Amino acid sequence: MLPAAALLLVFLTYPLGLGVWLGFTDARIGRPGIFIGIENYEYLWSDAVFWLSVFNTLLYTISASILKFALGLWLALILNQNLPFKSFFRAIVLLPWVVPTVLSAIAFWWIYDSQFSILSWALQQMGLIDHRINFLGDPENARASVIAANVWRGIPFVAITLLAGLQTIPQSLYEAATLDGASRWQLFRYVTLPLLTPIIAITMTFSVLFTFTDFQLIYVLTRGGPVNATHLMATLSFQRGISGGQLGEGAAIAVAMIPFLLAAILFSYFGLQRRKWQQGGGD
Amino acid sequence: MASVAIDEVYKSFGAVEILHGVSVNIEDGEFVTLVGPSGCGKSTLLRMIAGLEKISRGQIAIGERVVNNVAPKERDVAMVFQNYALYPHMTVAENMAFSLMLKGVSKPESDAGVRRAAEILGLVPLLARYPRQLSGGQRQRVAMGRAIVRDPAVFLFDEPLSNLDAKLRVQMRAEIKELHQRLKTTTVYVTHDQIEAMTMADKIVVMHDGIVEQIGPPLELYDRPNNLFVASFIGSPAMNLLRGEIATGGSPSFRGAGGISVPLASALSIPNGEPVVLGIRPEHLRLSDDQGIPVIVAVVEPTGSEVQLIGRTAGGEEIVANFRERHSFTPGETIRLTAEPSLIHLFHGETGQRFQTRTDQ
Structure with a gap:
């Protein structure tokens, strides 16, 4: 118990506590701050850029999570069928997850480049557009682009975990339902989906937490630009706290993420509770 | 209700053929068991009737309708x-109502149907529970309830009792049989347990390695097995089988290993010296003072209702005998066992086919 407690204390409680404390000081790099109460939070409350980053983070998290769930579930259902080269495809699907985020972000940076974008080039060759798309220079485009990159990176996690969940559903249930007269859609609606909900709850909780705290993709692709249109709370906190040197303010932004994360954890707490049908004896 | 006609059905998985032309006729309202060791193709045949497996060749008809290309x-x-x-x-309740719900049956009607089935099976107090909260026997009953609710033309059972403990199995066996007597729905029941097959069926289909070995009522299979496989598969403890040959000098007899000689019914049309396998059911063996097969007692198992004796002949072949009387044997002693010639089965030494004896006609 003691070593575990010590590890938790040193690596979790202390940094978290320090972060929370810094949020109440005016510390800067090279200067230990003094306690200033909630002055940082008062400042952020009236800071439009901060609220923009909150909006961006929610937009980014919600839209990316919905897309990841829908596409990941679809992919899992496909991979759960008896395809030729099944294990090969399953391995391929994991690739975006395996590649270091910074590397794939740099690849996306090229894909979205205003001059050399392969997407613009391909669309131009096909005659679908007549001038290059300004992926990262236009606020709307930039938001959509970073969300797309995040979805690409996040799908494997969702797909593979849901696939694992699908494989725990006994084949005989599908056979019984088929004999009971269920169509393909009804098999999905009445057998697959309800039996998958416990796994969906876990997977999506993690997916939402990862997405909400995302930093690398944005930092490499846009650094929050253009005009803060893609700044997330994590990137804004880094920019203010480290690049800008305002440790106290940066820490306050980071602390402001906690209520959102707590809400997600609470949601998962209730979502992960054993459902009534899961209770009782074994098989 | 409906009859089921299985006509020259083949099944292959890739290059492996596991059913080699199976034909079975199941009458309307009949209880038929498919029995055989694992891998004999009985479950596959059942799944083909259900439509869960494609039929490679041949045809299956339910009632008047050929169902080869009919969805399950x-x-x-x-x-x-x-x-x-x-x-x-x-x-x-939801499990049982599921098929009705998919069919679009109205809620009151479906509730009534579920209630009726639950009453038949004694499930009424359990309707609000989830499967996990039920015991094995209760789950078994719910599975049957789900089948009954639909009032289908044919019930299919795929080894339904093999996950239950021995006592419950005997109880459920009787329940299923009673249910069939009550509903009179055509039933196909797959099992590897010959006791289940014997006790429940109107007709047994013995399968082995993808072919049908014999079809008939339980007692006919027991009394007149067509071949060595059926002889050794049906009956517990299994029929004693001794290898040897026919001797026709004077009255016909069987000569086995270790100098065993067993007198046979006269009027046998088997040539002298023909290799045969002699079969005697354990309960047909009687103690004798001076004649019969000498057997060295190895193990004695009294069960209360009967005494089971395991012994060895001089040729080293194992013999099992059952006695209703309470004899006391000591391991190592030599006893003599005889059997009525009319109760003796003879099979061809190479093909394993039954020789017709007079009592067969």
Whole structure:
């Protein structure tokens, strides 16, 4: 118990506590701050850029999570069928997850480049557009682009975990339902989906937490630009706290993420509770 | 209700053929068991009737309709699975009502149907529970309830009792049989347990390695097995089988290893010296003072109702005998066992086919 407690204390409680404390000081790099109460939070409350980053983070998290769930579930259902080269495809699907985020972000940076974008080039060759798309220079485009990159990176996690969940559903249930007269859609609606909900709850909780705290993709692709249109709370906190040197303010932004994360954890707490049908004896 | 006609059915999985032309006729309202060792193709045949496996060759008809290309849900069959396949996220009532709900039956009508089936099976107090909260026997009953609710033309059972303990199995066996007597729905029941097959069926189909070895009522299979496989498969403890040959000098007899000689019914048309296998059921062996097969007692197992004796002949072959009387044997002693010639079975030494004896006609 003691070593575990010590590890938790040193690596979790202390940094978290320090972060929370810094949020109440005016510390800067090279200067230990003094306690200033909630002055940082008062400042952020009236800071439009901060609220923009909150909006961006929610937009980014919600839209990316919905897309990841829908596409990941679809992919899992496909991979759960008896395809030729099944294990090969399953391995391929994991690739975006395996590649270091910074590397794939740099690849996306090229894909979205205003001059050399392969997407613009391909669309131009096909005659679908007549001038290059300004992926990262236009606020709307930039938001959509970073969300797309995040979805690409996040799908494997969702797909593979849901696939694992699908494989725990006994084949005989599908056979019984088929004999009971269920169509393909009804098999999905009445057998697959309800039996998958416990796994969906876990997977999506993690997916939402990862997405909400995302930093690398944005930092490499846009650094929050253009005009803060893609700044997330994590990137804004880094920019203010480290690049800008305002440790106290940066820490306050980071602390402001906690209520959102707590809400997600609470949601998962209730979502992960054993459902009534899961209770009782074994098989 | 409907008859089921299985006509020259073949099944291959890739290059491996596992059913080699099976034909079985099941009458309307009949209880038929498919029995055989694992891998004999009995479950595959059942799944083909259900429509869960494609028919490679041949045809299956339910009632008047050939169902080779009919979807499972259109076949009007209900199946009870070995692991019950209850929907874990639905209550007992929802499990039973599921097929009715998919059919679009109105709620009051479906409730009434579920209630009726639950009453037949004694499930009424359990309707609100989830499968996980039930015991094995209760789950088994829910699986049957789900089948009954649909009032199908044919019930299919795929080894439904093999997950239950011995006592419950005997109880459920009787329940299923009673249910069939009450509903009179055509039933096909797969099992590897010959006792289950014997006790429940109107007709048994013995399968082995993808072919049908014999079809008939339980006692006919017991009294007149067509071949060595059926002889050794049906009956517990199994029929004693001794290898030897026919001697026709004077009155016909069987000569086995270790100098055994067993007198046979006269009027045998088997040539002298023909290799045969002699079969005697354990309960047909009698103690004798001076004649019969000498047997060295190895193990004595008194069960209360009977005494089972395991011994060895001089040729080293094992013999099992059952006695209703309470004899006291000591391991190592030599006793003599005889049997009525009319109760002796003879099989061809090479093909394993039964020699017709007079009592067969």
